[in-house]
Amino acid sequence: MKTRSAFGQHTLGREYFVSDDIFKAEHERIFFRSWLLAGHVSQLEQPGSYFLFEIERESVIVLRDSAGEIRAFHNHCRHRGSKLCRQASGTLGATIQCSYHAWTYGLDGALRAVPTMSEVAGFDVAEHPLHRVALTNWEGFLFVNLAQQPAPLAEAMPGLAGRFRAWPTAELRAVQRNVYEVDANWKLIFHNFSECYHCPLAHPHLNKLTPFRNSENDLDEGPVLGGPMWMANPQGSMTTGGERCAAPFAALSEEQRARVYYYSLSPSGFLSFHPDYVMMHRAQPLSRDRTRVVCEWYFHPDAIAAPGFDPRPAIEFWDLTNRQDWELCANAHRGVTSRAWEPGPYSELESQLAAFDRQYLRALGNDAIGTRRTG
Known part of the structure; x- marks a missing residue:
């Protein structure tokens, strides 16, 4: 599936990460007006x-x-x-x-x-x-x-309509909640989630389970962005050992069981649909340079009650991946707040970042707060 090109698109400029006025405007115009x-x-x-x-x-x-x-x-x-x-x-x-x-x-x-x-x-x-x-x-x-x-x-959020009915999400229960505080602006969390360009170097185990080019985006404009990645082992899942922690959800097709579906829901969270569990991340900006991320793992009650149920392979896999990502975000924040920072070009593997930026700038209404559009 083709996705909108990132050609000619550039990252957000420094002011979007250091300006108190922009941080205040984000709350008034985005967070206090969005779902x-x-x-x-x-x-x-x-x-x-x-x-x-x-x-x-x-x-x-x-x-x-x-x-x-x-x-x-x-x-x-x-x-x-x-x-x-x-x-x-x-x-x-x-x-x-x-x-x-x-x-x-x-x-x-x-x-x-x-x-x-x-x-x-x-x-x-x-x-x-x-x-x-x-x-x-x-x-x-x-x-x-x-x-x-x-x-x-x-x-x-029209992108949500009817898209995930095969996953019985209303019936699921959380088995774990992890809370992280990341020394990075909230937008960098969204940027990091929205591409796997960094996966071969930063997440070698994840990249083995879902090679970084095994992806497509079926939503590439608007507040809901993302799409599936197909797993190297179509009978597996995203866990430390690559095996499933539970039986796949009954209504999933064979294709859905072989894929993981990742979606960002601007401006507050992410949903990841696996064959055997669902994961939710919620992002809460604490300041211009600090973000709290709450991560929860959801399984079906029947799986939780089954003898020998053990969600730790899924939890440990994503806890490690999360911590790797938070360090990447914190390190990127250190760079984009430098006085010497200039917006860099997006690669074709970063089209979702460019789409996030477009949605963000539309919602922010930069012209009304006297700052320039970047990228």
Whole structure:
């Protein structure tokens, strides 16, 4: 399959990695307006279970209410703004109570109890529910959007539509979560994920399992980018030994079982579809030069319950690969922030990076913040 050429395209310029104004604009114009990969339904199995999704100054409670509906709210009390939930995840009772003045909310966000406020003329609890956050459940993966009236996920990310139904992602469960902090700008994480030009030198074992030219891109424009790589062993998987950790998902075709599918979901994450498991990465910019990456490995409950199930070959393989990649990203960051840095040309193996840059620049709207387009 042919992909859009990278000929004539260049990397982003230095200002995109060092400018405080650009970093601020990225949040206002990209992160606070886009659908962000937040988690998975398996994190909310019981009524009252919740987790926090946080980015920059924003904190969102994602929870399952008593009726089983998944909801999202801004994590602050409507009284004086205190954070309601302080732990990253947990289980709530029937209500959420502010620890400051005991304002109490139902899991549907409605204000239920307010000490002494009956003495305030005209006060109406119905006018002070928690602020809702837009939330969408796509195939078990949960996305939130901080915009007031965002476009539906299907319109914002059309590349997701119907593409991965052979993987029963809503049924899967995470067996491992690794959290990494990388000394690199968040965009370099996306750049690194989007090419295997570096694989022969940086990842010799990965390159043996999926030779770097064994790839094609079926999405090469827009916020969802990527495509499959076919494995040297069509009966294998991406593990330390090259064998599968579980039986392949039942609905996969023979071709799908012989491939790994890698997709970036700008601006917040990556999904990787293997024959026997699914992997999710979420990227959270902490500063201009530091990014937190959360990586989770998902298997089917039947595989997890099978005698002898051992996901360690998949976990150890990608943990090693991740750490190799994070060092590459950190080293690249050291270079692109140099005053002498000038944008370099993309190779034909880096067409996805050029596509990411195009999407990023469109979303950023550089002309509105007084900086130039590069590349």
